[in-house]
Amino acid sequence: MLRERVFNTSTRLFTSCTAAFAAVIAFCALMPEASAVHLNNHVVSLLGKYLCFALLALSIDLVWGYLGILSLGHGAFFGMGGYVMGMYLMREIGNRGMYANAELPDFMVFLNWKELPWYWTGSDSFPFVCLLIVAVPGLAAFVFGLPAFRSRVSGVYLSIITQAMTFALMLAFFRNEMGFGGNNGLTDFKSLLGADIHSQGMVVTLFALSALALIMAYLVCRVITTSRLGRVFIAVRDAESRARFIGYRVEYVKLAAFVLSACIAGIGGALYVPQVGIINPGVFSPLFSVEMVVCVALGGRGRLYGAVIGALAVNFIKTWFTTAFPDIWLFFLGALFVLVTLFLPEGLAGLPTALRRRLQGKTP
Amino acid sequence: MMNLRRLCLVFLLVFLPGDALAVGEPASRIVLSPEIVESLRSARVMDRAAAIESLGNAPSDQAFTLLKALQEGALYVSRDNNELLVLDENAKSGEFVISGETIPVTDKDGLRKVGTSNSQRERISSLLSARMLRHPDANLRRRAVAGLLSDAGRIGAQDKPLLLALLQKETDEDIRQNLALALALLAASDAAAAPDELIGAAALLRDNALPGATQALEKLKSSEHAGVAAAAGEALEHKKIVAEWAAMLETLFFGLSLGSVLILTSIGLAVTFGVMGVINMAHGELIMLGSYTVWGLQQVFPGQPGLALVLSIPAAFIVSGGMGMVLERLVIRHLYGRPLETLLATFGISLILQQMVRTLISPMNRAVESPDFMSGMWRLTSSISLTCNRVYILCFCLAVFALIYAVMHKTRLGLEVRAVTQNRAIARAMGVNSARVDAMTFALGSGVAGMAGVALSQLTNVGPNLGQSYIVDSFMVVVFGGVGNLWGTLSGGLILGLANKFLEPFSGTMLAKIILLAGLILFMQARPRGLFPERGRAAEN
Numbered sequence: 001m002l003r004e005r006v007f008n009t010s011t012r013l014f015t016s017c018t019a020a021f022a023a024v025i026a027f028c029a030l031m032p033e034a035s036a037v038h039l040n041n042h043v044v045s046l047l048g049k050y051l052c053f054a055l056l057a058l059s060i061d062l063v064w065g066y067l068g069i070l071s072l073g074h075g076a077f078f079g080m081g082g083y084v085m086g087m088y089l090m091r092e093i094g095n096r097g098m099y100a101n102a103e104l105p106d107f108m109v110f111l112n113w114k115e116l117p118w119y120w121t122g123s124d125s126f127p128f129v130c131l132l133i134v135a136v137p138g139l140a141a142f143v144f145g146l147p148a149f150r151s152r153v154s155g156v157y158l159s160i161i162t163q164a165m166t167f168a169l170m171l172a173f174f175r176n177e178m179g180f181g182g183n184n185g186l187t188d189f190k191s192l193l194g195a196d197i198h199s200q201g202m203v204v205t206l207f208a209l210s211a212l213a214l215i216m217a218y219l220v221c222r223v224i225t226t227s228r229l230g231r232v233f234i235a236v237r238d239a240e241s242r243a244r245f246i247g248y249r250v251e252y253v254k255l256a257a258f259v260l261s262a263c264i265a266g267i268g269g270a271l272y273v274p275q276v277g278i279i280n281p282g283v284f285s286p287l288f289s290v291e292m293v294v295c296v297a298l299g300g301r302g303r304l305y306g307a308v309i310g311a312l313a314v315n316f317i318k319t320w321f322t323t324a325f326p327d328i329w330l331f332f333l334g335a336l337f338v339l340v341t342l343f344l345p346e347g348l349a350g351l352p353t354a355l356r357r358r359l360q361g362k363t364p
Numbered sequence: 365m366m367n368l369r370r371l372c373l374v375f376l377l378v379f380l381p382g383d384a385l386a387v388g389e390p391a392s393r394i395v396l397s398p399e400i401v402e403s404l405r406s407a408r409v410m411d412r413a414a415a416i417e418s419l420g421n422a423p424s425d426q427a428f429t430l431l432k433a434l435q436e437g438a439l440y441v442s443r444d445n446n447e448l449l450v451l452d453e454n455a456k457s458g459e460f461v462i463s464g465e466t467i468p469v470t471d472k473d474g475l476r477k478v479g480t481s482n483s484q485r486e487r488i489s490s491l492l493s494a495r496m497l498r499h500p501d502a503n504l505r506r507r508a509v510a511g512l513l514s515d516a517g518r519i520g521a522q523d524k525p526l527l528l529a530l531l532q533k534e535t536d537e538d539i540r541q542n543l544a545l546a547l548a549l550l551a552a553s554d555a556a557a558a559p560d561e562l563i564g565a566a567a568l569l570r571d572n573a574l575p576g577a578t579q580a581l582e583k584l585k586s587s588e589h590a591g592v593a594a595a596a597g598e599a600l601e602h603k604k605i606v607a608e609w610a611a612m613l614e615t616l617f618f619g620l621s622l623g624s625v626l627i628l629t630s631i632g633l634a635v636t637f638g639v640m641g642v643i644n645m646a647h648g649e650l651i652m653l654g655s656y657t658v659w660g661l662q663q664v665f666p667g668q669p670g671l672a673l674v675l676s677i678p679a680a681f682i683v684s685g686g687m688g689m690v691l692e693r694l695v696i697r698h699l700y701g702r703p704l705e706t707l708l709a710t711f712g713i714s715l716i717l718q719q720m721v722r723t724l725i726s727p728m729n730r731a732v733e734s735p736d737f738m739s740g741m742w743r744l745t746s747s748i749s750l751t752c753n754r755v756y757i758l759c760f761c762l763a764v765f766a767l768i769y770a771v772m773h774k775t776r777l778g779l780e781v782r783a784v785t786q787n788r789a790i791a792r793a794m795g796v797n798s799a800r801v802d803a804m805t806f807a808l809g810s811g812v813a814g815m816a817g818v819a820l821s822q823l824t825n826v827g828p829n830l831g832q833s834y835i836v837d838s839f840m841v842v843v844f845g846g847v848g849n850l851w852g853t854l855s856g857g858l859i860l861g862l863a864n865k866f867l868e869p870f871s872g873t874m875l876a877k878i879i880l881l882a883g884l885i886l887f888m889q890a891r892p893r894g895l896f897p898e899r900g901r902a903a904e905n
Contacts, residue, residue, distance in 0.1 A: 153892040
């Protein structure tokens with residue numbers, strides 16, 4: 001029953017494609033350097049980074065595509081997960097830092113701090129950190145969402161206050177007094193669980209974990225959106241008042257989806273940090289969140305896999321164009337956004353359907 | 365040495381003929397006494413002191429020029445004929461002091477500089493400023509007195525007779541006041557002054573914002589004489605209250621100024637986003653185009669920044685408005701009814717516009733000049749002064765708001781815009797050409813964004829990223845005020861601007877902004893549709 005419901009064609013295709021892609025990349029990465037198909041650590045980390053962005057895009061699509069909540073501040077949850085992970089990695093450095101202080105990260109020594117702030121307690125325990133990676137963004141989403149949904153802030157109003165949230169967090173994290181490294185953020189990581197973070201084994205493991213997390217998150221979203229709750233999601237998206245009048249507590253439905261989405265984003269952030277090697281307040285910038293929303297729109301919202309395609313496509317194009325046409329790449333990217341909106345209202349994921357329609361000579 | 369100086373001053377005041385204040389006519393070329401010429405020619409610096417003193421007391425313009433030249437090291441002695449000559453600024457020609465003859469100077473080998481010691485140069489500068497104090501031109505005198513007060517440490521007890529004499533002769537009320545003030549400062553630091561004099565001084569210092577005045581009053585407050593101490597205490601208290609008020613007014617002004625910038629940058633968005641529902645991420649870039657229009661016109665009219673600035677107000681409206689019209693026709697027209705997708709398209713457009721400016725003009729910031737009337741201060745009282753450009757921008761903001769409001773509420777176009785916003789189908793059924801209205805509205809909103817860019821060019825750097833720094837704030841203002849309501853945008857911008865500036869003294873710039881954003885989030889919980897929500901009877905409203 002569950003199988004039939006969840007595993008439709010596109011889901012099977014998505015999970016198998018992602019798994020196959022991850023397996024191929026991992027295989028290539030593990031080949032000896034002389035091999036023609038060998039991928040170096042840099043490329044693997046880069047692909048892993050794309051997968052983390054895909055996780056974030058997926059989490060945005062869950063609330064935007066299915067509930068119509070356009071969050072312009074999802075980067076905040078991504079950043080929270082990332083900062084929690086970053087704190088752990090900072091503690092792992094131990095006395096290998098520039099100031100060789102076993103207890104305090106370099107930037108705190110630099111600021112002349114004598115002891116760790118209270119909120120860094122427990123950041124050296126990996127299981128606890130793993131819990132926080134989900135708990136911190138989840139709790140933040142709960143605290144933010146509960147009053148907002150209760151007082152029925154919706155539409156663009158909600159979009160703008162999510163933007164205000166991430167903007168405020170960015171400004172706050174820029175402050176050295178916050179205890180998160182200020183402008184420079186957390187960086188210079190050395191190891192994760194005792195293993196060198198730049199070693200090939202670690203890089204490939206992180207990449208594989210990102211792929212696994214993406215597949216799992218996709219399946220979780222898929223299970224939820226195809227369940228009864230998922231039907232209510234769609235009802236809320238399409239006719240909020242009607243769903244409320246029928247007797248659904250719309251605010252709690254929204255809250256549940258928002259919190260789950262924040263947790264997924266947090267996991268994405270946590271996997272992003274060790275692969276990129278730095279986390280700074282830039283992830284809280286409103287522009288980053290808008291860019292991720294644009295990825296989802298480009299891929300096609302309300303399909304889950306569309307968001308993933310969008311995130312991978314945009315980031316791949318960005319990487320490619322910035323090196324190939326450094327002077328004019330923004331023209332391409334901008335034009336791509338405009339053209340997709342105009343000619344592919346359902347995004348890249350809607351391309352096959354659109355083509356089929358065109359071939360059959362039907363107008364949509 | 366000291367005695368000598370004092371002696372000279374006394375001599376100056378006592379024996380100066382009445383008409384000496386009327387410094388000689390330009391033509392008067394008094395023959396310098398041989399002693400002065402001799403001491404200036406002398407190779408020994410120490411010989412110069414007496415000459416400097418007599419030059420300082422001579423009323424002629426020539427003495428003034430000579431002193432200035434001495435101070436600046438422009439006075440030379442020719443090795444050919446042992447005559448004094450003054451080099452001009454570029455050291456290209458020299459004028460003989462005695463004969464008035466001018467000769468070209470190619471190199472300084474044939475010249476010997478008339479050197480001066482440090483203390484002599486200091487003496488010259490005080491002599492020169494004393495000269496200025498006695499100058500017949502009231503404006504110059506005023507400036508000299510103001511200079512004297514701003515550097516109050518330089519006034520010493522020995523200047524008292526000079527100041528008193530000046531005060532007696534002075535007719536200009538402004539200058540009299542400042543002279544009296546200088547005397548009051550002197551009295552406060554004079555241990556031998558009589559209590560009556562000190563009380564008078566305290567009363568004078570009470571109403572002045574000079575930094576030195578507070579110091580002098582603090583000193584008076586610790587006086588042994590009870591009356592003096594009380595007067596000084598009262599004056600200090602008064603000053604404190606005045607200072608608090610001034611700080612308050614200043615904060616108010618800064619808040620209004622920030623508010624006016626916020627309103628300017630968001631009023632265009634209030635039209636495109638608020639009225640039309642387009643999530644216009646390219647709004648910032650339309651502002652940027654307006655700023656670049658100012659720069660462009662300044663290239664067309666070099667040396668006339670004022671004319672360029674005034675012309676660029678309509679020009680920026682046309683440039684940004686035209687761009688808005690093109691965008692509406694080409695892109696946005698196809699997206700009505702899909703507001704969230706306008707986000708994607710306009711985000712793409714904003715990237716293209718940014719890159720366009722980078723490619724066509726430059727990725728670097730461009731320098732936009734400020735015309736004279738924009739720079740400078742506008743003094744209200746001795747303790748409150750407003751920067752002119754901010755005052756102008758405040759007025760400009762109100763004018764733009766009035767313009768938009770008039771268009772939206774007093775014209776046919778405005779009526780049609782509101783009709784289309786409220787119910788597109790019925791408006792069309794009533795014969796409104798909705799496609800034309802959409803294009804005109806978007807062009808209007810974009811044009812106003814361009815006009816905001818003109819104002820911003822006077823405040824910040826003009827570069828490709830100019831728009832990005834304002835887009836987030838603009839959305840906040842529009843949403844805070846209530847989407848679709850111009851009054852909401854006006855009051856929203858003012859409230860956010862004022863709140864920001866009133867928070868800043870307590871929390872610092874960064875924290876003020878954070879508090880404000882948090883406050884905005886909380887406020888939206890209480891009023892989910894902003895300050896001025898659109899009223900309607902449907903359940904959704």
